[in-house]
Amino acid sequence: MDRLTALQVFRHVAELNSFAEAGRRLGLSPPAISKNIAELEAHLGVRLINRTTRRMALTEEGRIYLEHVTHGLDALARADQILCPIKTAPSGTLRVSAPMTVTLTWLSAAIPEFLSRYPDLKLDLHLDDRRVDIVREGFDLAIRGSDNLEDSSLVARKLAVMPHVLCAAPSYFEKHGRPKTPSDLKAVNCIRFSLSGHADIWEFRKDGRTERIAIDGRYSVSSSLAVRDALRAGFGVSLIPCLYVESDLNAGRLQSALDDWNTVETTLYAVYPARQHLAPKIRVFLDFLIEEFSRNKESVHASPA
Amino acid sequence: MDRLTALQVFRHVAELNSFAEAGRRLGLSPPAISKNIAELEAHLGVRLINRTTRRMALTEEGRIYLEHVTHGLDALARADQILCPIKTAPSGTLRVSAPMTVTLTWLSAAIPEFLSRYPDLKLDLHLDDRRVDIVREGFDLAIRGSDNLEDSSLVARKLAVMPHVLCAAPSYFEKHGRPKTPSDLKAVNCIRFSLSGHADIWEFRKDGRTERIAIDGRYSVSSSLAVRDALRAGFGVSLIPCLYVESDLNAGRLQSALDDWNTVETTLYAVYPARQHLAPKIRVFLDFLIEEFSRNKESVHASPA
DNA sequence: GACATTATTTACTGGTAGAGAATGGTGCGA
DNA sequence: TCGCACCATTCTCTACCAGTAAATAATGTC
Numbered sequence: 001m002d003r004l005t006a007l008q009v010f011r012h013v014a015e016l017n018s019f020a021e022a023g024r025r026l027g028l029s030p031p032a033i034s035k036n037i038a039e040l041e042a043h044l045g046v047r048l049i050n051r052t053t054r055r056m057a058l059t060e061e062g063r064i065y066l067e068h069v070t071h072g073l074d075a076l077a078r079a080d081q082i083l084c085p086i087k088t089a090p091s092g093t094l095r096v097s098a099p100m101t102v103t104l105t106w107l108s109a110a111i112p113e114f115l116s117r118y119p120d121l122k123l124d125l126h127l128d129d130r131r132v133d134i135v136r137e138g139f140d141l142a143i144r145g146s147d148n149l150e151d152s153s154l155v156a157r158k159l160a161v162m163p164h165v166l167c168a169a170p171s172y173f174e175k176h177g178r179p180k181t182p183s184d185l186k187a188v189n190c191i192r193f194s195l196s197g198h199a200d201i202w203e204f205r206k207d208g209r210t211e212r213i214a215i216d217g218r219y220s221v222s223s224s225l226a227v228r229d230a231l232r233a234g235f236g237v238s239l240i241p242c243l244y245v246e247s248d249l250n251a252g253r254l255q256s257a258l259d260d261w262n263t264v265e266t267t268l269y270a271v272y273p274a275r276q277h278l279a280p281k282i283r284v285f286l287d288f289l290i291e292e293f294s295r296n297k298e299s300v301h302a303s304p305a
Numbered sequence: 306m307d308r309l310t311a312l313q314v315f316r317h318v319a320e321l322n323s324f325a326e327a328g329r330r331l332g333l334s335p336p337a338i339s340k341n342i343a344e345l346e347a348h349l350g351v352r353l354i355n356r357t358t359r360r361m362a363l364t365e366e367g368r369i370y371l372e373h374v375t376h377g378l379d380a381l382a383r384a385d386q387i388l389c390p391i392k393t394a395p396s397g398t399l400r401v402s403a404p405m406t407v408t409l410t411w412l413s414a415a416i417p418e419f420l421s422r423y424p425d426l427k428l429d430l431h432l433d434d435r436r437v438d439i440v441r442e443g444f445d446l447a448i449r450g451s452d453n454l455e456d457s458s459l460v461a462r463k464l465a466v467m468p469h470v471l472c473a474a475p476s477y478f479e480k481h482g483r484p485k486t487p488s489d490l491k492a493v494n495c496i497r498f499s500l501s502g503h504a505d506i507w508e509f510r511k512d513g514r515t516e517r518i519a520i521d522g523r524y525s526v527s528s529s530l531a532v533r534d535a536l537r538a539g540f541g542v543s544l545i546p547c548l549y550v551e552s553d554l555n556a557g558r559l560q561s562a563l564d565d566w567n568t569v570e571t572t573l574y575a576v577y578p579a580r581q582h583l584a585p586k587i588r589v590f591l592d593f594l595i596e597e598f599s600r601n602k603e604s605v606h607a608s609p610a
Numbered sequence: 611g612a613c614a615t616t617a618t619t620t621a622c623t624g625g626t627a628g629a630g631a632a633t634g635g636t637g638c639g640a
Numbered sequence: 641t642c643g644c645a646c647c648a649t650t651c652t653c654t655a656c657c658a659g660t661a662a663a664t665a666a667t668g669t670c
Contacts, residue, residue: 002658004309007381020616032659034618044385046392047582052458053617053666055440060397061584065384072380076312079373080349083366087351092365135360153357153635153648277352279366307627325647337628339649358648359636458617458666 001039007069009036010048014058014066019051090281091120097134098143100127101224102268105243107292114288121281129195129222135273140282143289145196146267156269157286160293162241164263167249167256169234178257179237182211189236190217191227196266202239204261211261239263268293306344312374314341315353319363319371324356395586396425402439403448405432406529407573410548411601412594419593426586434500434527440578445587448594450501451572461574462591465598467546469568471507472554472561474539484542484562487516494541495522496532501571507544509566516566544568573598 012022013033023033041048048062058066086092098107103125115123126132126139134142134154143159166179179185182204192199192215199220204211219230227238228245231254248254270289272282317327318338328338346353353367363371391397403412408430420428431437431444439447439459448464471484484490487509497504497520504525509516524535532543533550536559553559575594577587 002307002309004307005658018616019618029660030617031619031661035658038618041582044388044392045582046388047579047584050440050443050578051617052440054615054668055438056617057440057443059445059584061388061391064391065388068380068384068387072377072384075373075377075380079370079377082373083349083351083370086366086369087349133360135355135357135362138355138362140364273355274352277346277350279352279364310627323647324649334629335648336630336650340627343649356648357636358634359646361648 001036001043003040003043006036006040006043007073009033010040011066011070011073013037013049013056014062017056019056086279087277088280089120090118090279090284092279092281093122093124094141094281094285095124095126095139096141096143096285097126097128097132097137097139099129099145101129101244102143102145103127104225106296107289110288110292114285118281118284121284123285134271140279141270141272141285144269144271146265146269154271154273155275156271157290159268159270159289160296162243162266162268164239164265165242165245165249165256166237166239166258166261166263167245167254168231168237169253170255171234172236173255173257175234178255180258182213182258182261185213185215185237188215188217189219190215191230191236191238192217192220193224193227193238193240194220194222198239198264203264204258205263206261241266306341306348308345308348311341311345311348312378314338315345316371316375316378318342318354318361319367322361324361391584392582393585394425395423395584395589397584397586398427398429399446399586399590400429400431400444401446401448401590402431402433402437402442402444404434404450406434406549407448407450408432409530412597415593415597419590423586423589426589428590439576445584446575446577446590449574449576451570451574459576459578460580461576462595464573464575464594465601467548467571467573469544469570470547470550470554470561471542471544471563471566471568472550472559473536473542474558475560476539477541478560478562480539483560487518487563487566490518490520490542493520493522494524495520496535496541496543497522497525498529498532498543498545499525499527503544503569508569509563510568511566546571 009022009026009028009032012025013019016022016025019033019037020030022028023030026033028036037049044065046061046065047059048065050057050059104127111123111125115121131144132139132142144156145162166185176188177184179188182202185202190202200214202213202215204213217236219235221227221230224240224244227240228248230236231238231240231245232248237257242249245254249256270286272278272286278286314327314331314333314337317330318324321327321330324338324342325335327333328335331338333341342354349370351366351370352364353370355362355364409432416428416430420426436449437444437447449461450467471490481493482489484493487507490507495507505519507518507520509518522541524540526532526535529545529549532545533553535541536543536545536550537553542562547554550559554561575591577583577591583591
């Protein structure tokens with residue numbers, strides 16, 4: 001027996017004081033009404049409605065039962081209704097995890113405009129370069145580099161490609177020489193971004209040939225911005241997303257090397273739990289990310305040139 | 306989809322934080338759990354639970370929904386529980402319709418004892434010689450004479466047989482003669498109980514012969530007690546339940562006639578709406594009636610002798 | 611007194627809820 | 641590090657049940 005429909009049948013019958021009318025209202029045949037009431041009574045072991053073919057009236061038990069049932073049914077209906085606005089308009093709190101550096105250099109400036117576009121939305125943005133467990137920690141969405149991409153039941157949406165560039169301060173190159181081939185890097189102080197998937201081995205490609213260099217160095221750090229600071233200070237060379245050193249290269253504070261080699265690219269993904277029933281708040285933030293990253297694409301791609 | 310089980314599944318999953326554990330608790334297979342949640346989400350168009358194979362967490366919407374659903378589910382559970390004591394122990398209000406005279410002469414004296422036996426029970430006893438519509442007027446039980454017995458969907462339980470006796474005051478018989486045969490009644494002032502089914506035609510049987518006499522008289526009244534008053538006053542003769550005139554006959558205030566003829570009997574029934582799921586309050590009152598009428602039977606049957 | 615309406619019963623059917631097996635994925639412990 | 645155990649999901653299949661239709665019984669109305 002489907003008790004929920006039985007309860008709704010009971011409620012309608014009680015309120016309309018008629019089996020037939022309740023059937024018409026609910027789109028059910030008279031027998032269906034009868035059976036539902038009879039089954040409900042059998043389930044409870046209590047007679048709820050006294051009825052002849054012509055007349056019906058709630059028993060005392062029926063009246064008591066109706067009161068509680070009505071209350072419960074209304075609460076359940078309210079539960080459904082409360083989700084209605086949520087599933088159409090963005091609202092509530094959006095919990096997002098994003099890598100520190102990407103956010104600070106690329107995204108955070110645009111966040112206020114995004115939030116002002118959706119006044120009912122709150123944003124809880126966690127800056128963390130770790131690969132967070134999105135489900136366990138209750139995030140709605142995470143921005144990840146391809147290094148960290150786990151191939152689970154999550155959905156990944158590509159946002160942007162971040163080409164890398166090998167660079168150092170002019171002073172460093174003057175002192176230690178400018179590498180001409182990837183293998184020159186073996187003898188060089190390489191600053192490593194420890195959270196990268198390719199922290200210890202750097203790849204270079206040219207003319208279909210791939211060189212994989214196990215690099216070494218005295219400084220390993222978990223923030224690209226710290227890497228940049230070390231580069232600026234002339235401490236060593238590093239392979240770093242172009243984006244982060246764009247202005248340094250333009251201003252001559254840093255210089256690139258091995259420009260004729262293609263190097264690793266980090267693809268940036270938005271990762272979220274499911275494609276079905278995607279909440280509007282996630283949907284709009286995703287759209288915002290796509291829009292934002294595509295807007296900046298040309299400037300980024302132009303930078304290494 | 307059975308939404309009630311889906312909601313219960315959702316609730317258990319949310320509270321136990323595990324699909325499998327919820328399945329074990331509810332006696333359902335893991336696939337059943339999955340499907341219920343998926344269907345519930347499809348129905349709402351909202352993702353309630355983010356899940357990988359290893360971990361799961363409510364979404365914000367899920368948390369909001371759970372709160373309301375829990376509330377509704379509890380209300381419905383309470384509705385069932387509230388009926389539990391009612392369906393086992395007599396309680397609440399018992400609405401009974403009974404004929405005035407039968408009650409006053411036979412029953413009402415025992416009512417207080419009955420009520421003190423069931424302290425949680427209230428009795429609303431309507432004394433009315435009309436044939437009431439038991440369902441329309443919301444009675445739990447009615448006491449009826451066989452005259453009024455409608456053959457509907459109601460249940461009738463035989464309580465007692467009330468033999469009648471033809472009688473009048475000695476003064477009346479002295480003045481107008483004592484009838485020797487039923488047909489003598491045609492010339493006699495017959496007092497009629499108007500609510501009886503045999504008010505205008507009185508039947509007498511003897512040796513397999515039946516005499517049906519269309520009687521006449523100047524006084525018709527809707528209470529047997531008024532008939533008795535008229536008899537005592539020597540106004541005429543009447544056919545009246547032995548019970549009502551027992552003491553009068555014993556004391557010689559009234560005298561019977563046509564004692565060698567069998568006359569009509571009124572069978573007393575308890576009538577109630579249904580045999581299934583008979584409420585305890587009705588059950589105990591019915592038992593009380595049966596007990597009470599069977600206790601008095603011998604004295605009643607002895608009276609006409 | 612014929613008709614219309616009502617609740618119920620019976621027999622039947624289509625949809626579906628649940629089990630079982632298999633798959634892909636993940637954490638824990640040896 | 642590998643393997644084991646567990647978990648959620650998908651697919652397929654079956655059994656059951658909810659609802660309909662037609663027939664019945666009862667009752668109020670014109």
